[in-house]
Amino acid sequence: MTLKEIAQEAGVSISTVSRVINQSNSGAASKEVQDRIWEIVRRTNYTPNSSAQNLKSGKTSSGQASSHSIACLFARKPDAITDPFFSQLARSIEKEAFKQNYILKYSFTAIDIQHPSTFHLITNNQVDGVAILGRCNKQLLSFLKKHFNYVIYTGLNSLNAKYDQVLCEGHLASEHAIEYLIGLGHTRIAYVGETQNEERYIGYCSTLRKHKIPIRNDFVSNVMLCSEGGYRGTKALLARTREITAVFAPNDLTAIGVMRAIQEEGLRIPEDISVISIDDIDMAQYLSPMLTTVHVPLDEMGKMAAKTLIDRIQGGHHLPMKISVPFYLAVRESCGSPRKMDL
Amino acid sequence: MTLKEIAQEAGVSISTVSRVINQSNSGAASKEVQDRIWEIVRRTNYTPNSSAQNLKSGKTSSGQASSHSIACLFARKPDAITDPFFSQLARSIEKEAFKQNYILKYSFTAIDIQHPSTFHLITNNQVDGVAILGRCNKQLLSFLKKHFNYVIYTGLNSLNAKYDQVLCEGHLASEHAIEYLIGLGHTRIAYVGETQNEERYIGYCSTLRKHKIPIRNDFVSNVMLCSEGGYRGTKALLARTREITAVFAPNDLTAIGVMRAIQEEGLRIPEDISVISIDDIDMAQYLSPMLTTVHVPLDEMGKMAAKTLIDRIQGGHHLPMKISVPFYLAVRESCGSPRKMDL
DNA sequence: TGAATATACCCAAACGTTTGCGTAAATTAT
DNA sequence: ATAATTTACGCAAACGTTTGGGTATATTCA
Numbered sequence: 190m191t192l193k194e195i196a197q198e199a200g201v202s203i204s205t206v207s208r209v210i211n212q213s214n215s216g217a218a219s220k221e222v223q224d225r226i227w228e229i230v231r232r233t234n235y236t237p238n239s240s241a242q243n244l245k246s247g248k249t250s251s252g253q254a255s256s257h258s259i260a261c262l263f264a265r266k267p268d269a270i271t272d273p274f275f276s277q278l279a280r281s282i283e284k285e286a287f288k289q290n291y292i293l294k295y296s297f298t299a300i301d302i303q304h305p306s307t308f309h310l311i312t313n314n315q316v317d318g319v320a321i322l323g324r325c326n327k328q329l330l331s332f333l334k335k336h337f338n339y340v341i342y343t344g345l346n347s348l349n350a351k352y353d354q355v356l357c358e359g360h361l362a363s364e365h366a367i368e369y370l371i372g373l374g375h376t377r378i379a380y381v382g383e384t385q386n387e388e389r390y391i392g393y394c395s396t397l398r399k400h401k402i403p404i405r406n407d408f409v410s411n412v413m414l415c416s417e418g419g420y421r422g423t424k425a426l427l428a429r430t431r432e433i434t435a436v437f438a439p440n441d442l443t444a445i446g447v448m449r450a451i452q453e454e455g456l457r458i459p460e461d462i463s464v465i466s467i468d469d470i471d472m473a474q475y476l477s478p479m480l481t482t483v484h485v486p487l488d489e490m491g492k493m494a495a496k497t498l499i500d501r502i503q504g505g506h507h508l509p510m511k512i513s514v515p516f517y518l519a520v521r522e523s524c525g526s527p528r529k530m531d532l
Numbered sequence: 533m534t535l536k537e538i539a540q541e542a543g544v545s546i547s548t549v550s551r552v553i554n555q556s557n558s559g560a561a562s563k564e565v566q567d568r569i570w571e572i573v574r575r576t577n578y579t580p581n582s583s584a585q586n587l588k589s590g591k592t593s594s595g596q597a598s599s600h601s602i603a604c605l606f607a608r609k610p611d612a613i614t615d616p617f618f619s620q621l622a623r624s625i626e627k628e629a630f631k632q633n634y635i636l637k638y639s640f641t642a643i644d645i646q647h648p649s650t651f652h653l654i655t656n657n658q659v660d661g662v663a664i665l666g667r668c669n670k671q672l673l674s675f676l677k678k679h680f681n682y683v684i685y686t687g688l689n690s691l692n693a694k695y696d697q698v699l700c701e702g703h704l705a706s707e708h709a710i711e712y713l714i715g716l717g718h719t720r721i722a723y724v725g726e727t728q729n730e731e732r733y734i735g736y737c738s739t740l741r742k743h744k745i746p747i748r749n750d751f752v753s754n755v756m757l758c759s760e761g762g763y764r765g766t767k768a769l770l771a772r773t774r775e776i777t778a779v780f781a782p783n784d785l786t787a788i789g790v791m792r793a794i795q796e797e798g799l800r801i802p803e804d805i806s807v808i809s810i811d812d813i814d815m816a817q818y819l820s821p822m823l824t825t826v827h828v829p830l831d832e833m834g835k836m837a838a839k840t841l842i843d844r845i846q847g848g849h850h851l852p853m854k855i856s857v858p859f860y861l862a863v864r865e866s867c868g869s870p871r872k873m874d875l
Numbered sequence: 876t877g878a879a880t881a882t883a884c885c886c887a888a889a890c891g892t893t894t895g896c897g898t899a900a901a902t903t904a905t
Numbered sequence: 906a907t908a909a910t911t912t913a914c915g916c917a918a919a920c921g922t923t924t925g926g927g928t929a930t931a932t933t934c935a
Contacts, residue, residue, distance in 0.1 A: 202885045475789045
């Protein structure tokens with residue numbers, strides 16, 4: 190079904206049909222004609238050909254055509270989508286976007302965004318804006334800068350002030366967690382997770398420093414942020430030293446592996462070693478012991494991200510906004526005071 | 533950059549540029565002209581406007597234009613994307629598709645696929661094929677039937693023989709798990725998970741029946757497939773009866789909640805109650821106790837799904853294929869023999 | 876009653892491609 | 906040397922929309 194066919198059947202011109210369907214008031218049609226057109230539209234299940242729409246309205250040189258759609262880019266690592274932190278974020282972004290009549294058009298994960306075919310799709314003004322989930326490197330950033338007017342960083346602090354951001358301030362979240370441990374009496378706190386470009390690690394360091402607690406190299410295991418990483422890192426850590434009384438993992442996924450490794454070594458959580466992390470993914474409260482973790486309001490973040498991005502697209506604001514979400518410590522079972530003999 | 537501009541700069545006609553770029557030999561150009569054109573293309577980073585391409589080549593009535601892209605539809609429930617089973621599947625589909633120069637264009641999760649705006653996007657021949665993740669209802673199915681030539685079911689048995697399928701036979705996986713429990717000596721095996729339209733539940737029932745073990749209503753908790761569901765279902769179950777010696781959960785996510793509930797009641801796994809499930813998501817082996825579960829080769833499934841769908845798109849086969857992936861039991865720590873007194 | 880305005884419509888150009896057809900010039904065959 | 910063929914291109918239509926600029930007819934105002 191095309192406008193032409195509808196026009197023929199309704200006995201009017203194509204322009205009239207177009208205007209009626211798009212409700213552009215400029216050249217209104219009579220109630221009669223409108224009804225006739227809508228009847229045909231509904232009966233034939235007509236849907237506009239978006240290629241034609243885009244082609245027509247996508248002015249190459251000046252304005253962008255609005256496709257009422259946005260994209261999600263999992264920038265951090267290839268399988269970010271399998272990290273609940275990001276997939277939950279994507280889900281809530283989509284939900285909110287949908288509410289506002291935008292759709293989540295692409296959500297790329299394991300692919301190289303700069304591959305020619307992707308490049309095509311992305312650059313043919315097919316999406317109005319992009320939400321970057323996770324940090325992205327310089328190269329990717331400059332690529333995006335070139336091709337998108339509307340970009341928002343979601344999830345992690347990007348250290349880039351040019352675009353909107355909805356983020357969880359990693360160093361603050363870490364501080365929250367570490368302060369809690371210190372409050373319980375811990376001083377020998379290990380770190381298991383990525384250390385490079387990881388502000389959650391920076392928060393770990395700065396908070397210890399603040400309390401004049403030296404950062405010991407043998408207390409730090411640099412591993413990838415996943416259960417396996419947590420497991421391996423902790424195994425190595427415990428092979429190195431048994432002095433620690435607590436482990437801080439930068440995310441829950443890692444903490445799961447950390448806990449496993451500790452328990453496998455015959456140690457108890459929290460009696461022998463406390464475990465704390467950040468994120469509070471759905472399953473955190475169903476682990477044994479229930480994970481004490483800094484709750485990051487993922488759904489709220491996603492919602493805010495979508496709102497902000499769409500507002501920006503619609504010209505609602507022009508200066509880069511930086512929205513930090515609040516978090517709180519979900520105190521559960523995996524942390525306790527260190528035993529006397531440890532102190 | 534448009535063909536027109538390139539043509540101008542190269543001093544040739546648009547048609548020539550188009551033909552050179554698309555390497556359609558019909559009206560070849562001289563080596564000289566070709567070089568000149570390609571030089572401009574590369575220098576200016578020209579990318580064809582896919583809207584125009586689609587518009588032109590997407591014959592409404594006859595053949596479809598190939599966009600070298602596919603879509604993923606999370607059909608089962610709104611937040612399927614946060615279930616590692618599905619997100620891992622999506623990831624591997626994308627990976628393989630990308631290898632074959634297809635891209636994963638849309639992946640809808642929490643949205644109503646039949647909403648007008650989505651409908652538009654989907655039906656404007658913007659994707660070559662669709663991979664449905666999870667089971668989908670009649671309504672959705674007939675919708676898809678109408679609008680897509682190429683559809684593949686991935687993950688779960690769809691009981692529909694018209695389309696390609698790459699699946700894990702749920703009842704067999706269940707049988708695998710239950711047989712193992714029975715082999716260990718269990719007879720009082722509970723089920724915690726969805727019961728409607730759930731073939732993993734069917735497998736649970738049929739395997740028990742096969743062994744002449746009656747299916748007790750009070751051993752079955754009908755809850756949603758997530759950690760919370762597992763937790764609540766098991767809590768209710770244990771409030772009802774303490775006779776059970778094992779719990780079968782249809783997926784790992786649910787099993788996490790099941791384990792938590794059991795441990796919270798002061799019972800030990802596997803000494804007091806064994807827990808078994810299906811999927812073997814990444815973190816299954818980092819739980820305490822390590823989860824004994826039926827390993828489903830998700831990466832292989834996704835890979836096969838993408839391969840099959842693309843092969844179908846390219847006309848490689850025409851009859852619906854049904855590919856079942858093999859699975860094996862990953863025996864770990866969460867199952868043991870029931871204590872003597874239980875028997 | 877005539878002029879101004881509003882209503883209800885249509886025409887046609889444009890968006891960037893692809894492609895059938897046409898046609899000169901260059902090459903080959905006879 | 907002429908005819909037949911090939912090579913190397915250009916012209917223009919078409920895909921389905923949107924939209925600026927029309928033009929009749931109908932309504933309102935002075």
